[in-house]
Amino acid sequence: MNFHDSEKIMGILKREGYLPTDEPKKADLIIFNTCSIRKKPEEKLFSSLGRLKSLKRQKPSLKIAVCGCIAQQKGEELFKRAPHIDYIFGPQNIGKLSSILSLERGVFIRENPEIQYEELPADRVDGIRASVTVMYGCNNFCSYCVVPYTRGREVSRPLDRIISEISELVDQGYKEIQLLGQNVNSYRDGELDFSDLLRKINNIQGIERIRFITSHPRDLTEKLIKTMAELEKVCEHIHLPIQSGSDRILSLMNRGYSYEEYKGKVELLRTLIPDIAITTDIIAGFPSETEEDHYCTIRALEEMQYDGIFAFKYSPRPGTKAAEMPEQIPEEIKSRRLSEILKLQDAITLRKNAGLIGTIQEVLIEGRAETGHSTGRTRTNKIVLFNKDIPPGSIVKARIIQARIHSLLAEPL
Ligand code: SAH
Ligand code: SF4
Numbered sequence: 397m398n399f400h401d402s403e404k405i406m407g408i409l410k411r412e413g414y415l416p417t418d419e420p421k422k423a424d425l426i427i428f429n430t431c432s433i434r435k436k437p438e439e440k441l442f443s444s445l446g447r448l449k450s451l452k453r454q455k456p457s458l459k460i461a462v463c464g465c466i467a468q469q470k471g472e473e474l475f476k477r478a479p480h481i482d483y484i485f486g487p488q489n490i491g492k493l494s495s496i497l498s499l500e501r502g503v504f505i506r507e508n509p510e511i512q513y514e515e516l517p518a519d520r521v522d523g524i525r526a527s528v529t530v531m532y533g534c535n536n537f538c539s540y541c542v543v544p545y546t547r548g549r550e551v552s553r554p555l556d557r558i559i560s561e562i563s564e565l566v567d568q569g570y571k572e573i574q575l576l577g578q579n580v581n582s583y584r585d586g587e588l589d590f591s592d593l594l595r596k597i598n599n600i601q602g603i604e605r606i607r608f609i610t611s612h613p614r615d616l617t618e619k620l621i622k623t624m625a626e627l628e629k630v631c632e633h634i635h636l637p638i639q640s641g642s643d644r645i646l647s648l649m650n651r652g653y654s655y656e657e658y659k660g661k662v663e664l665l666r667t668l669i670p671d672i673a674i675t676t677d678i679i680a681g682f683p684s685e686t687e688e689d690h691y692c693t694i695r696a697l698e699e700m701q702y703d704g705i706f707a708f709k710y711s712p713r714p715g716t717k718a719a720e721m722p723e724q725i726p727e728e729i730k731s732r733r734l735s736e737i738l739k740l741q742d743a744i745t746l747r748k749n750a751g752l753i754g755t756i757q758e759v760l761i762e763g764r765a766e767t768g769h770s771t772g773r774t775r776t777n778k779i780v781l782f783n784k785d786i787p788p789g790s791i792v793k794a795r796i797i798q799a800r801i802h803s804l805l806a807e808p809l
Contacts, residue, residue, distance in 0.1 A: 397576050398464060400527040401490055402429045405463070406519035408493045420451060425459045425497070430466035432542050434711035438466055445478045452480040459483065459497070463490065465546035469714070471505045487547050488532070517564075524762050524789055526570040528561055529553060530593065531577035536612065538639075539650045539717040540679065540710060543578055550578070555585040559596055566602040571760060571789055573597065575608035581615035591623040598627040604791060605760060605775065606630045610637060614652040616661050625668040632669055633703075633777040636662070637677035641696025642689035645682050648721070655696060662700060673703040673776035680737055681710045681730030683721035690733050697740055703776065704745055707737045742801055749778070749799035759794045759806065761786045771803075779803040 405427060406416070417423055428444065431437045441462065452458050461483035462474055468486030475481060483496055485504035496504055520526055534543045535550040562573055575593075577583065583590040590608075597606055606629045613636055624630045636658075640646055643654045665672050678693060697705070709730040712719035759772040759780045770786040773779055781803050786792060798805035 397529075397578075398429055398431050400518065400529065400576055401464065401487060403518040403520050403527070404490055405429065405493060407517050408490075410519050412494055412497070420448065423458065425461070427461040427463060430462060430464035432465040432469050432546060432713065434708060434713075436711075441466055442477065445481070449478075449480055461485065461496075463487070465542065468505050468546040469542065472503050475503070517561075522762070524570065524760065525572040525574055526565045527574045527576050528558060528565070529577065530558055530575045530580060530583055530590075530608075534578035535582075536579060536652075537650060537717075539648060539721075540682065540713065540719075542713040542716060545715055547578070550582065552583050552585055555588055555593055555596065558593065559600070562597055562600055562603070566600060569789065571603070571791075572605040572607065573603055575606070577608075578610060579612040579615060580608045581611050581617070581620060589619075591617075591620050594620075594623055594627055594630055598629045603629055607633065607777070609635050611635065612652075613638065613658050613661060618664065621661075621664055621668055631775045631777065632671050633673045633675070633775070634665060635675045635677075636665075638696060638700070639677060639679050640682060640685075640689065640693050642685070642692035645685055645689050645692075648684065649679075649682060649718070655692070659699070671776065673778065674700065675704045675706075675777070676700070676702050678705055678707040678737055679710050680707060680734040681725040683710070683718055683725065684723040685710075685725055685733075690736075693737065694740060697737065697744065701744055701748065702741065703748055703778070705737075705741045707734055707741070709734050746799065746801050749801070749804060752778075752796045752804060753799055755796055756793055756809065757796060757804075757806065759792050759808075761788050761790050761792065763788050774804075780806045782806055782808060784808060 414425065420426060426448065428441055430441050448460060452460060459482045460480060462481055463485045464487055467474065467484045471484060474484050482501050485496055489496065489504045492504065496502065531550060531552045533548040533550045537544050565573065581590055583593055594606065597603065611634055616636065638658055639649055639651060641655055646654065662674060665674065710725065712724065757774040757780065759774055761770055761772040763771055765771045765781060769781040770784060771779060771781055779802060780794060786808060792808045794806035794808045796804050796806050
């Protein structure tokens, strides 16, 4: 989502006449688009800002901006830590960037209704797959998560705007559309829901593949699963974050489902879409997590047999409920639990990938790896490498000949 926000920022700057540069010394404007989902990116931001101090001294006309979720959360406070910043603006103010840059300096982390919000075309980095926002914000307030505070309340984008953006992307030659939202399953435009949106996109001529992130397990309905199964362009992959396998922890997290309910949805997915790949997110060491709770997560990984996971140590975020909970887990326990989770999943991922050796997969070629190999993805979102050079954008049938944890090696038929 942040990556796509950066593409939107680039789209606005391009229209304003800016050109990109890789050299900070040449820049008239430097923008840091930040993430605050965990603590680490915050530390990175301050060290990057520190490096720019002398540059700003040498070239006072250089403008420095910090946007994204850290900007939204810290606001004015950032000026105190780094007085050489010129602009601070939150994710909800990206559409106002042109007006912001016309001012001398300032903080823009509220609604600022006096400034006109514009929806501008994003300047996308990739030429094959395009991200398209379907909704902003989140209303879920999972107890560990900063997103509802930094990205605000959930708002669905009008369906006709989404369709017209996608139609333009198809004209530009994009083959794959990735729909973005914190909880796409709760998308609504009047009577129409996410299944209806998928159906309309599926009818657009020229699109080859449709993906979406992220699905909240609580809001994944039978209607949506049936729609996914029915629509030929919707890929056989779902990212369905479980977070924990323990009902006690899931309840403290305010996730709104039990492990059994989650499991039921996975069973339905696998029944109606037999080859579906399922990936997930896990948090290790949520406050008060016992060895028994951790073991529930380990058992869930064994039962679910995910195709891949993103796992993180719990990171207390200021202002969230979980950060105030007693019984925060010591760092070394979190680390140990995380490495147990990752070790188990590596073995599962490798075994699942090895099971694909000899199968024929449809691969959309996306580009070339540093090694010179052509790369692409299966419909199930697995990365595939080839020994041959194949033009990006083409769709090939390929036989899988070798499996690794993060990629498959294949030969085109
Ligand atoms: N809206 C998506 C998730 C967005 S955040 C959803 O509900 O699935 C992406 C992932 O970051 C989350 O799924 C969670 O696993 C992780 N995450 C969020 N807050 C975190 C925190 N405070 N500490 C560690 N991981 C966190
Ligand atoms: Fe955060 Fe939960 Fe919203 Fe996802 S659904 S963004 S984890 S509050």
